[in-house]
Amino acid sequence: MKRKAIRKLTIAGVLTAVAVAGSLFSIPVFGAKCSPVQHMVNVIAGVLLGPGYALGMGFIAALLRNLLGLGSLLAFPGSMIGALLSGVAYKLCPHLPAAYIGEVFGTGILGGILSYPVAAFLMGNSTAALLTFVPSFLVSTGVGAAVSVLVLSALGKTGTLRQLEGALR
Numbered sequence: 001m002k003r004k005a006i007r008k009l010t011i012a013g014v015l016t017a018v019a020v021a022g023s024l025f026s027i028p029v030f031g032a033k034c035s036p037v038q039h040m041v042n043v044i045a046g047v048l049l050g051p052g053y054a055l056g057m058g059f060i061a062a063l064l065r066n067l068l069g070l071g072s073l074l075a076f077p078g079s080m081i082g083a084l085l086s087g088v089a090y091k092l093c094p095h096l097p098a099a100y101i102g103e104v105f106g107t108g109i110l111g112g113i114l115s116y117p118v119a120a121f122l123m124g125n126s127t128a129a130l131l132t133f134v135p136s137f138l139v140s141t142g143v144g145a146a147v148s149v150l151v152l153s154a155l156g157k158t159g160t161l162r163q164l165e166g167a168l169r
Helices: 001-024 038-047 051-067 075-092 095-121 133-159 162-168
Strands: 027-028 032-034
Touching: 001 038, 001 051, 001 162, 027 038, 032 133, 038 051, 038 095, 038 133, 038 162, 051 075, 075 095, 075 133, 095 133, 133 162
Parallel strands: none
Antiparallel strands: 027 032
């Protein structure tokens, strides 16, 4: 039991570091800043570690990005909700597409909508509207989920995904 907890914490720490370091990487897509690494990490965490760890990692990554000046307060709803829903969806339906859909819906739709009050009331953005952030969040999470498809497919083909899941469950 203790060994499993240490493994989970180790993987969570590495994935959180990847998310924070990956925030330096972005791609301009249709005028939006697409930062896919956090979303890729959300799906991988949801699949390997479950919803609780994924949510915690989303919070810690957002906190670190803000403390390091690499993100804004929008990182909190943007990363945490998608990570949580990715893990919940995979737990309820243990098929990879469920995790991808949970991430895209959680971050792109719910995270985008919940970013409105953060922007309006905490950041003083008076031009923000309820759906302002949904398009850019959807682009970013869509690309990140697609990258996670590639990563998890490669891990699945080599048998590493099944081995990791077995070691962590």
